[in-house]
Amino acid sequence: MLWFSLLVLIPLTAVIVTASGNGWVEFWRAVTNEQTAAAIQLTVGTAFLVTLVNIVMGTMIAWVLVRDERFFGKRALEVLIDIPFALPTIVAGLVLLSLYGPDSPLGVNIANTRVAVFLAFLFVTLPFVVRTVQPVLTELDREAEEAAASLGASRFTIFRRIILPSLTPAIAAGAALSFARGVSEYGSLVLLSGNLPMRTEVTSVRILSSIENDNLESAAAVAAVLLAISFVVIVAVDVIQRRVVRRG
Amino acid sequence: MNRIRATVALALVGTLALSACGGGDGATGNATTLSIVGFAVPEAANKAIIAAWNKTDEGKGVRFQSSYGASGDQSRAVVAGLKADYVHFSVSSDVTRLVDAGLVDQIWDDGPNRGIVSSSVVVLAVREGNPKNIQGWDDLIKPGIKIVTPNPASSGAARWNALAAWGHISANGGTDAQAEEFLTKLFGNVVSLPGSGRDATTAFLGGTGDVLLAYENEAILATQSGEKLNWVVPATTILIENPGAILKNADPKAKPWLDFVLSPGGQRQFALKGFRPIIDGIDTSGIEGARDPSDPFPTPQKLLTVDKDFESWSALSKKFFDEKTGIIVKIIAASGKA
Numbered sequence: 001m002l003w004f005s006l007l008v009l010i011p012l013t014a015v016i017v018t019a020s021g022n023g024w025v026e027f028w029r030a031v032t033n034e035q036t037a038a039a040i041q042l043t044v045g046t047a048f049l050v051t052l053v054n055i056v057m058g059t060m061i062a063w064v065l066v067r068d069e070r071f072f073g074k075r076a077l078e079v080l081i082d083i084p085f086a087l088p089t090i091v092a093g094l095v096l097l098s099l100y101g102p103d104s105p106l107g108v109n110i111a112n113t114r115v116a117v118f119l120a121f122l123f124v125t126l127p128f129v130v131r132t133v134q135p136v137l138t139e140l141d142r143e144a145e146e147a148a149a150s151l152g153a154s155r156f157t158i159f160r161r162i163i164l165p166s167l168t169p170a171i172a173a174g175a176a177l178s179f180a181r182g183v184s185e186y187g188s189l190v191l192l193s194g195n196l197p198m199r200t201e202v203t204s205v206r207i208l209s210s211i212e213n214d215n216l217e218s219a220a221a222v223a224a225v226l227l228a229i230s231f232v233v234i235v236a237v238d239v240i241q242r243r244v245v246r247r248g
Numbered sequence: 249m250n251r252i253r254a255t256v257a258l259a260l261v262g263t264l265a266l267s268a269c270g271g272g273d274g275a276t277g278n279a280t281t282l283s284i285v286g287f288a289v290p291e292a293a294n295k296a297i298i299a300a301w302n303k304t305d306e307g308k309g310v311r312f313q314s315s316y317g318a319s320g321d322q323s324r325a326v327v328a329g330l331k332a333d334y335v336h337f338s339v340s341s342d343v344t345r346l347v348d349a350g351l352v353d354q355i356w357d358d359g360p361n362r363g364i365v366s367s368s369v370v371v372l373a374v375r376e377g378n379p380k381n382i383q384g385w386d387d388l389i390k391p392g393i394k395i396v397t398p399n400p401a402s403s404g405a406a407r408w409n410a411l412a413a414w415g416h417i418s419a420n421g422g423t424d425a426q427a428e429e430f431l432t433k434l435f436g437n438v439v440s441l442p443g444s445g446r447d448a449t450t451a452f453l454g455g456t457g458d459v460l461l462a463y464e465n466e467a468i469l470a471t472q473s474g475e476k477l478n479w480v481v482p483a484t485t486i487l488i489e490n491p492g493a494i495l496k497n498a499d500p501k502a503k504p505w506l507d508f509v510l511s512p513g514g515q516r517q518f519a520l521k522g523f524r525p526i527i528d529g530i531d532t533s534g535i536e537g538a539r540d541p542s543d544p545f546p547t548p549q550k551l552l553t554v555d556k557d558f559e560s561w562s563a564l565s566k567k568f569f570d571e572k573t574g575i576i577v578k579i580i581a582a583s584g585k586a
Contacts, residue, residue, distance in 0.1 A: 034581065035581045035584070038584070094450070094454070097450075097451065097454040097455075097456075098454060101454050101455050101456060102454075102455035102456055103454065103455035111439075111440070111455075111456055112439050112440050112456065190442055190443055190447055191442065191447060191450055191451050191454065194439060194440035194441060194442070194451075194456070195399055195402075195440070195441040195442060195443060196438075196439075196440070196441060196583075196584055197441070197580055197581050197583065197584035198581070198584025199584050201441075201584075205399075205402065205443060208402050208443060209399070209401040209402040209571075210571065211320075211324075212320045212401070212402045212403065212404060213401070213569070213570075213571050214345075215571055218571070
């Protein structure tokens, strides 16, 4: 608990204290500033969409990694999956810029659009769901599935009633991580997104602008809002997860 | 008993080893280490100046520890306790922050150089061969021109770019309203607002946009390192003046170091890396990467300065870049809604 306090609780408290340093009126003004509100909306909205995609794709990738014995590139995929996580984010940004920017060898140019933000989030959050689901799937007892099949359950029913309930806690944990990471992302998208106000500017860039103007209170206020949103989402994910498990 | 003896022996050996180290340092004359904290751009130039200074009697044997990063971040780090003997920032307000914190003397900018150690001008960098035929500020607001500039809201250094654009109108007989209109059109053509000058250059070299608002020294340095780009010095531009200062509790060697930076020897090294010398009579031959080696630093028709045309940094920061009421901050926010 002491360890946790030193690392997490004290810095978080400092953010909240700084945020309230100028009183409620200023706090409210900082977070409802048109440009900031647009940035928060974009960041949270995109992180949410990205998390939905990750829940589906991440589970599928984990499935392929664990269950598909014939899949040829399995070993390679197993190693490659962590690269977005291991890469310094600014390097990831450079890679994305050269692949999907104006000089794209693929002929795809999404630079300075909201798609760029979505893509950058997707890139850095890919491993989360995969890595949380994979070990659970490996440990999963296949006898229950076989028993269900022998009793005449369809493959879909087996997936829904047997497999999904055991995977749900892992998927939920991965989703929460992926959402939180997306909300705070900065490095990988600064080069590709263009930081255009009201359009592609994300919240972390707004926070940075406030710090550059020596307005720590406003920076902390925006950070506190992000914290609150992340907290609500993580709790919500947990609640949903419990429901699904109970019904399963 | 044996253990005690062993401990004593060990301590003796340790002491000997330590004194041997000390002796080594003493032999080279002195063991001064100066800490430089600076913004990212002049890193290469400062390295060259250190090498030149180390060859002089005064600077012989002085070692340096340096830290480079975004100007504002570096300034805040020094306030927060990062050790520094000499600071070199992009804008004066970053030194003023240290004055306010009691780390730099009030009179840091009283010398003949007014606290400035390096300078450059804002230029318009374009693609090789200048396919869009950009010749000056007015070409930037033509429809379809895509501009990249660091974000003046988040990058203190990018404010020079916005001021140069403003000056193009205000210094040529335009009113504030006309300048505002010009900047609104200009930011309407901006396709990317990266957080720092470095990020903007990277985005531009990565293919984004037709024009990059940049510093002349950055353009020269990029050309030196093999990047392919051209640039135009617009008829009206602003003199970028980067301040340098020594801290109150700096090592005594910091003063001769600053003197050397300001001397012809130091300014020559700056020139070689693309900075405009702050004193006359510096040899500007042999500057690699310059557009025209015989005239590496062409004189623009009208060269604005902060003191002459914008009063002072604190005045202009409030007028243009205040988070809530700054004219340029508002223009940028409005550009997103167009």
